[in-house]
Amino acid sequence: xxxxxxxxxxxxxxxxxxxxxxxxxxxxxxxxxxxxxxxxxxxxxxxxxxxxxxxxxxxxxxxxxxxxxxxxxxxxxxxxxxxxxxxxxxxxxxxxxxxxxxxxxxxxxxxxxxxxxxxxxxxxxxxxxxxxxxxxxxxxxxxxxxxxxxxxxxxxxxxxxxxxxxxxxxxxxxxxxxxxxxxxxxxxxxxxxxxxxxxxxxxxxxxxxxxxxxxxxxxxxxxxxxxxxxxxxxxxxxxxxxxxxxxxxxxxxxxxxxxxxxxxxxxxxxxxxxxxxxxxxxxxxxxxxxxxxxxxxxxxxxxxxxxxxxxxxxxxxxxxxxxxx
Numbered sequence: 665x666x667x668x669x670x671x672x673x674x675x676x677x678x679x680x681x682x683x684x685x686x687x688x689x690x691x692x693x694x695x696x697x698x699x700x701x702x703x704x705x706x707x708x709x710x711x712x713x714x715x716x717x718x719x720x721x722x723x724x725x726x727x728x729x730x731x732x733x734x735x736x737x738x739x740x741x742x743x744x745x746x747x748x749x750x751x752x753x754x755x756x757x758x759x760x761x762x763x764x765x766x767x768x769x770x771x772x773x774x775x776x777x778x779x780x781x782x783x784x785x786x787x788x789x790x791x792x793x794x795x796x797x798x799x800x801x802x803x804x805x806x807x808x809x810x811x812x813x814x815x816x817x818x819x820x821x822x823x824x825x826x827x828x829x830x831x832x833x834x835x836x837x838x839x840x841x842x843x844x845x846x847x848x849x850x851x852x853x854x855x856x857x858x859x860x861x862x863x864x865x866x867x868x869x870x871x872x873x874x875x876x877x878x879x880x881x882x883x884x885x886x887x888x889x890x891x892x893x894x895x896x897x898x899x900x901x902x903x904x905x906x907x908x909x910x911x912x913x914x915x916x917x918x919x920x921x922x923x924x925x926x927x928x929x930x931x932x933x934x935x936x937x938x939x940x941x942x943x944x945x946x947x948x949x950x951x952x953x954x955x956x957x958x959x960x961x962x963x964x965x966x967x968x969x970x971x972x973x974x975x976x977x978x979x980x981x982x983x984x985x986x987x988x989x
Contacts, residue, residue, distance in 0.1 A: 665689065665700075665764025665989065668970050670714055671724045682714065682970055689736070690767050697738025697770045699747060703786025704761040705730035706965075706985040707819075709931065711974040713756055718931070721756050728760035728987070732776060732785035739770050746782065747773040749942065750789025751935035761786075762970060764989045772935035774942050777950040783964065784956035787984040788949075791957070793941045794930040795823035798880055798902040799831075800941075802926045805878050807832035810871050814838045814863075814891055815882035816855065819957065819984060820904060824880045825853050827945070830953045833878075836870060838863055838887065864893035875899060885911045892917065900924040957984040964988055 667687040692698050710727045712718060732748040749772055754760040759767070776785045798820075805811050811828040815821045816837025825835045835853040856866045867876055875896035881887050884906025891901055892914070903925065933941075948954035964986050965973040973985050 666967055667726050667759075667763030667765075667989075668728075668967055669724055670727055672716075682974070684968060684970075687764050689765055692738045692767055695770055696767055697735050697742050697773060699731065699733040699766045699768065699773070700736045701731050701733040701761050701763060701766050701786075701989050702782045703732045703784075704728045704987045704989070705787035705789060706762075706970075706973050706977050706987060707790045708977055709790070710755055710760075710762070711978045714974060718756055720931075722758070725755065726759040726761075726763045727755040728762035728766075729754045729756070730786055730789035731761035731766055732782050732788075733766065735773065736765075742770060742773065745773075746776045746785075748776045748785045748788065749773050749935055750793055750938045751933065752929075752931035752938070753934045756931060762967065762987055762989075764967075768935050772939045774939050774946070777946050779952065780949060780956050783959050783986060783988070786988075787957050787959055787986050789938065789942075790930060791819035791823040792827070792945055792954075793933065793938045794820050794904055794928065795827055795880070796941050796945060797930065797933065798904060798926065798928045799824065799827055799878070801928055802878055802880075802900040802902050802924070805831055805833035809833045809877040810836065810867075810874070810896075812836045812838065812867055812876035812879045812891070812894055813853075813882070814879065814887035816853065817982060818882050821880070821882045822957070824882070826954050827948070828878075828880075829853065830948050836867060836876065838890075858887070858890070863887070863890040867894040871896070878902070883907065885909075892921075892923075895921060895923055898922045900926055902926045902928060904928050904930070959984055959986050 665687045669683045669685045730750045735742040811833045817839050829852045837853040837855045879891045879901040885908035888911045
């Protein structure tokens with residue numbers, strides 16, 4: 665087997681330095697298991713960490729936060745099982761999944777629900793875990809509530825729309841172009857094109873003037889003002905990323921609107937915390953109410969083609985990119 669090895673951070677942002685190294689099958693410590701990785705999604709945080717943009721990352725290490733594979737060593741009850749998972753620690757503070765083998769705590773692995781193939785399973789982790797954690801922290805929506813997802817065409821945005829709809833909420837997704845609309849894949853959501861419509865006005869019109877009860881802002885500053893104007897009295901807004909770190913903030917509108925802001929950092933969720941979230945999502949995937957991202961054949965890369973895979977993700981890929989060791 666082989667693995668990607670990051671020896672040090674790139675000296676400048678445009679350059680990625682990835683080494684392909686031989687990897688022997690590791691031996692697990694007590695309480696651990698060894699997974700033969702069959703599929704591993706590539707997330708923006710994987711590529712950014714390779715560039716040295718994660719100050720708490722350790723060197724050297726193997727990148728990769730998402731995985732799906734088969735347990736080949738560890739507790740007898742797990743050996744041979746098809747499992748999936750992810751972690752904010754994987755590929756950042758410890759070796760990750762862009763390799764032939766991955767060692768994780770046995771308590772952090774979960775069986776892949778029936779009906780999901782291995783390739784798709786490897787691309788579920790970070791987007792769905794992040795989406796669920798944001799919705800949970802803001803108070804899970806339900807029937808009669810309106811959820812507004814800004815950046816609906818991104819992986820987390822699509823996952824948030826699926827989960828919110830599964831919980832019975834109505835969903836409005838915000839995109840910025842017709843191309844983004846096509847990439848959204850949210851048939852059950854009403855889509856608003858921010859390049860052609862005033863987002864807040866459109867949301868108010870769709871909600872009889874009330875506004876959204878929960879805003880999931882996956883992009884941050886570009887949607888900050890419009891999202892604030894679209895919030896109902898007592899609404900919550902979730903942030904997971906931003907372009908600009910500082911934005912104008914109207915304190916008067918904030919407290920008069922009785923609003924709540926929720927920040928979510930998925931890197932703070934280790935493998936075990938992510939496994940507990942996958943537990944909550946498993947029934948939805950098993951029933952077909954939640955759907956994994958489709959992974960096209962030309963979006964699958966071998967370890968020896970990891971560099972173009974990382975580059976596509978850094979360039980803002982609209983599709984899920986997967987590495988198959």
